[in-house]
Amino acid sequence: MGKYGKIAQLHSLMAEKKISCTELTKQYLDAIERDNASLNAYVKITPEAALETAARVDAKIAAGESIGLLEGIPMTLKDNISTKDIETTCCSKILKGYVPIYDATVWSLLKKQNAVLLGKTNMDEFAMGSSCETSCFGGAKNPHDTTRVAGGSSGGVASAVGANLAAFGLGSDTGGSIRQPASFCGIVGLKPTYGAVSRYGLIAYASSFDQIGPITLSVEDAALVYDAISAQDPMDSTSSGQKEPTVSSLGKDIRGKKIGIVKEYFEGVRPDVEKALQNAVEVFRSLGAEFVELSMPSIHYCLPVYYILACAEASSNLGRYDGIRYGYQTEHYTDRNDMVCKTRSEGFGKEVKRRILLGTYVLSAGYYDAYYKKAQNLRGAIVKAFDLTFEKCDVILAPTVPMTAFPEHYAAKDPVETYQTDICTVPANIAGLPGISVPCGFGDDGMPVGMQLLGPKFSEATLLNVAAQYEQAARETVFRPVEMGVSL
């Protein structure tokens, strides 16, 4: 294990009995109590369940049993991952009070390993947003500057992990929702290949794009968590599991690896962000990687394709929130239609309504061919373009976001302009490719900049190793811890 892995560090502290799991868990819970007020990262804290798990782990250690790497590690889940007996709301008023009767597959995998769940973290409502400000609980703040956003939609996880209020967390990435907030908060976010991690229990935004992945303090931790959650799941027929374990591939030389620079990814990137990325390129060169300049004109179609298809699926996925069976129901109504109408009008926020309407429109009989079908065809073309590109390189290096974390309320002013900030993350979701965001320095505003590495489907082992090699070489200059949370 490398020296930067937070999980490995906590694991040895516990295994060597330098700290008990209960003490460790308490430290995190105390830190959450202290710092969450300024970050709003957590929307639900679960101290009792956390301490119960911790006690179980301590009993094991006391009995002289060996513990697994993720055993006893305090962590968090985005609030769209179903947790049995723990309220799960997608940070939407319409799901307030909803307590799932089953566990998401990713959570049951971690639960079995005695990972300690500290609570559920903030997110854009139903994972729709790029700033984590559409949450019905209010926005999550950036631990590097609390006047800025944590990023969306898994902003709560990124804020919690970035502020040391959890050792790691699971987010979901539909158009960049893991990578973008990881980039804004100066930490690591991995969006796995579509299908590598089961979606069972992930409350859907756009089914053919959604993917669960780890948000961590290091690449090594991302690999560890990814290995733990990527298994073929009989409950999800689109899941295939991973191809090979990634942790064991870390540490390989990347001399001779071909890294592609696709020029379209760099259009409209803020100069200071581009400069940070240039520095990263130099680091890679010093490690012996080779660079190839490439072009993918179809990148230009990615945003419209994404917003058409994702909204279409969202309009269908969100149809079930009618107030009849669970969640919020309006108080005053005249008949069934009125009840459903008012429940949805009152329960959903503005951004969610905007996307439901957009999705309903593009699927409607008269517009299907002009929008949905055309977007589907383009999706096919984008997949092909990536296939061709990966014949010429092993990984693609790109910005994660063309800028750094926005100040608060920036997103609300112009939704379409905010959609533009997803330009670099969305293509991976369209093609189902794995992507990772790794810190690569700071902008002129002192905020973290993220570098994105993309690979072909199921290339996580390569991708994580390339990222890990960079991290080892550049960590001291690109990573800045914050004065918050638990410090061990």
Next chain:
Amino acid sequence: MKNWELVCGLETHVELATKTKIFCSCTTEFGGEPNTHCCPICIGLPGTLPKLNKAVVEYAVMAGLATHCEINPDAKMDRKNYVYPDLPKAYQISEYDQPLCRNGYVELSNGRKIRLARIHIEEDAGKLVHERGNTLVDYNRGGVPLIEIVSEPDIRSIDEAVEYLEKLQTIMRYIGVSDCKMQEGSLRCDVNISVRPAGSDKFGTRTEIKNMNSFSHMIKAMEYEMERQIDLLESGEEVVQETRRYDESTGCTEEMRGKEDANDYRYFREPDLVAIRVTPEMLEEIKARMPEDLQVRYNRFVKDYGLPEADAKLILEHRRIADYFEKAAAGIKNPRTVANCITGPIFARLATEAEKADFNVPVSAENLNALVKLLDEGKIRMNLLKSTLEKMLDTGKPASEFLSEKDLAGISPDELRKICEQAAADNPNAVKDYRAGKEKALKAVLGAVMKATRGRANPQEAEKILAEIMSN
């Protein structure tokens, strides 16, 4: 006054007899306390995903093969979006533009083929229960697998519609994919109906009558709707394209929704499921499992076994009965006797359609075969066969338990002559009458012979001998 012709097509929903639901492992059993046959998946809780039951695909392919359809090797499932409380996901998972089966037909007794446009699989919805002013939802039926069989508008009379539906019912039961119980909703259909001047080849404007769940309602609804449309057209008005509902209490159809507010289902590919692939191997495997084609078997029953058409139809109503018949009729000289045993004494003991379908008969096909063979060999007569069969049905024991050696020994010509002579001697008046020309008198003596032999005597032979004795 013009002559009007019916143009009709049926969309038939058949609930498949799989043990578990289409997307989860809940039971498909009918009934049960409300909302007890449910899980997070079939009630569409947030985050749940469907997983397709392989048996559903196999059953649908069987239905397609039995109705001469082409099987689509690359089918997929789509979402049909609409909001209704009995549909917990707010969409139904169905197949839209790439159905599993296409271009089949069902042949009617008049030789006309009713073409099938498609057969596709989909999930059933739950049901609403209206109680004391409240509406409650029961999701037990939600997620039960269905196939929808869509016919072309080839049906030209109500009789044809009935025969078509009966035929579908028989085929689906016969291949074992559904019990097709209309009273339990496992067979139901929507009727698309229009009329046109006889001889015209143009279609009139059609209406759709939803959810017919009994043959008698379907007939009444079609009669009413035909007349309504003819009345409209004859008085110079137009038929409006709309969806109608049949009201059992009034016997009328009434408007449910017009074309203007027709649903836009916003179909699109179901992203939570992978494509359905019917490989050539899988297809071969299913074909090998299929029973003989119903029509082919029917023809064989009529031609090879010499069964009357009505009997063949009765026996082929359920596959178990047909299989039983063939086993029992193996090597029998006159298979009609076996058929009569089934449609007579055996059917008399099966009160309901369900009992017939199960065909749990205490007499095994082998035992029936052995019994009828005795008749073939001349060891017993028909009336003894019948009474023995009744005893076998009462006890489940083989014929040998009820037939003594004496019963089976047969009667030698000498013995028969002796019995006849005795009978004639016992009935002097009858002999006198016979000699006086009353031929009927012989029958009374013959009766005595049959009684004395407990039915074992061959009546024709006995009659011959008696005539000889009584004439002298």
